[in-house]
Amino acid sequence: MDRLCIFPGCGFVFFFVMVLYAHGDLSYSVQEELKRGSVIGNIAKDLKLGVDRLSHRKARVDMEGNDGKYCEINLQSGDLLVAERIDREEHCGENPSCVFKFDLLLENPLELHRLSLQVQDINDNAPLFPKDTVKLEITESTMRGAKYRVNAAHDADIGKNSVESYILEQNPHFVFGIQTTSAGRKYGELVLKQELDREDQQEMKLLLTAVDGGSPQRSGTVIIHVIVLDANDNAPVFTEAVYTATIPENSPMKTKIMTVSASDIDEGVNGEVTYEFSRLSDKSRKIFSLDEKTGEISVTGDIDYEEGHKYEVFVEAKDGYGLSSEAKVIIDITDVNDNAPVISLKSVYNPIPENVTPGTEVGLINVQDRDSEYNKQVHCSIQQNVPFKLVPSIKNYYSLVTTGQLDRELESDYNITISATDEGSPPLSSSKTVQLSVADINDNPPVFEEQSYSAYLSVADINDNPPVFEEQSYSAYVTENNSGSTLCSVTGDWRQNGTVIYSLLPGAGAPVSSYVSVNGDTGMIHAVRSFDYEQLRSFKVQVMARDNGSPPLGSNVTVSVFISDVNDNSPQILYPALEGNSFMTELVPKAAHGGSLVSKVIAVDADSGQNAWLSYRIVTSTDPGLFTIGVHSGEIRTQRDISESDSMKQNLIVAVKDNGQPSLSATCSMYLIISDNLAEVTELKDISYDEKIPK
Known part of the structure; x- marks a missing residue:
């Protein structure tokens, strides 16, 4: 669903x-x-x-x-x-x-x-070019149609949120196009459409904008700096299209990974090749470096297999006057057993009754190892001689169970050490101590020191025992809109001098007598008013019990009263709201596509919990197939594209229902005009709606 x-x-x-x-x-x-x-x-x-x-x-x-x-x-x-x-x-x-x-x-x-x-994915990243400025040096003798590679912008988002199009600043000399390599990687080309004249213009700066397809749309820019010179007609060529290397995690700083190499058959400055990363993620930038002269790639940061198994980077080889080519570098990371198992105590039943039967589960253990393959295979055990053992359960969970009868009088506490060892080379281990206590049960009868005793004692009673309530505090629960409900009874152990009188003690704020009353003879507490959950959700009263001894003794107890909600409030529609005789009318663009958000019904419910869970549905509409409403959001959207044949005036009657038992509801009318602006709706002043809102 x-x-x-x-x-x-x-x-x-x-x-x-x-x-x-x-x-x-x-x-x-x-x-x-x-x-x-x-x-x-x-x-x-x-x-x-x-x-x-x-x-x-x-x-x-x-x-x-x-x-x-x-x-x-x-x-x-x-x-x-x-x-x-x-x-x-x-x-x-x-x-x-x-x-x-x-x-x-x-x-x-x-x-x-x-x-x-x-x-x-959401569109939270803008397109980003590798550099703020791209420098191109082009000879004035270059023929029309010449192409110059410009690294495409990178957008960390995916799908429609990634780069969608490019816009080149209007100019008389260049146009911009997008190409795709055989490996599926896109790059840009600056195409010369009109010859350059160095004597007329020695350089120009063109703004290139990359735009993504997200909503809202994001963009990034780069300045293409064109310097007009004389000829460089060969780009560097890499010895490999794709370079691969494998290194273990935790490789030390300055470890050499590989050397990429490209050559240029031009002479002089035109044949001098330098290297740079053309595309590099923030994570890769922190752990790899490239020597711009030798093409050597080295380790410059901490490499953790658990953070990344494989890295792909792109290296650009560029000659002295701006011609370049690109190669892909794939670096695979191998795992090293550098993570010890981690033991987590997920639950424990503590204390344990001493009469539990052998085989009772008293705890749950989870073991994790962040390494891979054999390095993450873990064995758990208890090395001590204790009446407990580990039983493998689901996946990497173990149950801690008893193996024998416990006796608190012999052993009241256990410190159980659990060890976990992986299968790496060398293996890594960890341990955790679980403390368990044994709870006493009445399994030993009293034993007198003597077989028989004789004693004679006469004691006169005095009133030295105040009344004792059965509970230290009481809780009572009542639904709102009650009428004369019985909340609870406060009773106790009254012994002798035991005739007891109950009364309410005064409290701060409103007098407690306006909320409840207590029967002086039975201790039964009754509500004297009807409660409203939306106004009062809980309160406390104190009850005193006093005996009739000499002198009289008494004690107090606190009674907490909790009021629960019933569904006695209908949903209240905040939008749209009918103010006087004016209707709230909204415009729907004629070009709106299926799924477009056109309005929203907003409602609240004074109740709580499921009594305030609201759902929305369209009861009637001018065109039943044109609009739909979100059952939980109240958002009104088009089900299909708007067409010319659709009526300009649309009336929707929307019902809002809560989830109470029984449920309560409210309805409203939503008036929509299919138009691009109010100026086009000349007949708006004559609009009237005869539809009636169902009761």
Whole structure:
């Protein structure tokens, strides 16, 4: 099913798509850069579990092979939320598919679901040229049609958000075109359409703009500086079109990776070749360097296999007067066993009753190793002689279970050391100590020191025991709009001198007697008024119990009263609002395409929880096939392109319904005019709407 979610104040519409696969797998789609707390989907609903079951079963998500926590579960609502900023370009670069893998874990019983989060690109990066200025030196004898390579702009975004077109500043000498290499890489060409005359103009500066296809559109610019000279007709040629190299992670600084080489058959300055990176990501820029004279590529930063397995960079060879060519360099990183296993205690039942049966699960352990292949294969064990063992469970989880009968009188506490060792060479290990306590149960009868005793004692009673309530505090729950409800009863252990009188103690603010009353004989507390959840959600009263001893003794107890919501408020439509006799009318462009946002119904509900969850639907419309409304967002969009045959005046009647039991609703009319501007609507002053809003 599709979900359409609107986040107030951000001005964007985000689409989340959830698919429930076989075997309990979940998949969601979410845009990058969402704010923390944004709702991705509802785990409870998608797993068909009650929200209370999620909390009881300690539902949580862990990301595979990453310490980052990018999403979390709200156990009160079951919503899967964004926990921290997600940057698609940082994690996936130009890969069209960007998927985060999580483990969704439920306990009692242990249950594991695979959860995939597809990160969608937004247009948050502008096109960027490798340099601010491109210098070209062209001889005046160059014939029309000559082409000069200009490195294309790079946009870290993908798809329609990447570079879409180029605009060259108007000039009499050059036009600009885009070419594609056999490897699929695009580059620009400056094409000479009219010969140059050095005596007329020695140089010119042309502004080239790269524009992406995102919305809003972003752009980047470069200055092409043309200097008019005499001839250089051969570009450098690399010895290889693609260079490859392999180095281990953690290679020291200044480690030589490879040397690229290009030659130019021209003589003098025209044949002198220099090298530079023509395209380099921010991450690659920090760890690789290129000698501009020798073409040697070296390590200049920390290389971590867990941060990146493969790097692709592009090297440009350029001669003295601006002719250039490009080669691709692929650098593969091999894994080194440099990460010790990490042991995480996911849950523990502490203290443990001493009468638990052998084989009882008392804890859950997770072991992760960030390395790959054999370097991440981990073995876990307990080396001590204790009545516990580790049992492999799902994937990289272990259950800590008892192996024998516990006896608190013999051993009340255990410090269990868990060791984890990987299969790397040399292997790396880590350990974690789990502290467990044994809870006492009444399994030993009292033993007298003597077999029999004789004693005679006479004691006169005095009133030295105040009344004692059964509970230290009481909680009472009542729905709003109640009438004379019984809230709870406060009773206790009154013993002798035990006739007890109950009374309310005065409190700060409104007198407590205006809220509740207490039966002086029984301790039964009643509501004396009808409560409104929207005005009052909870309050506290103090009840005193006093005996009739001499002197009288008493004690107090606090009663917390919680009021729960009922669905007694209908949705309130904020927009559109009918002011007096004037109608709020909106324009729809004649050129609007299918899916265009044309308006929005905004409503609120004074209730809370599911009683305030609103849904929208179009009850009637002038043209039923022209507009649709987002069921949860209230956004009105075109279902198809606007055509000339469509009526200029469109009237939609929209119903807004809450999710209470029973549900309440409200309706409004939305008046739309298909026109490009108000000046064109000469008959607007004569518009009247006869449609009636259904009750």
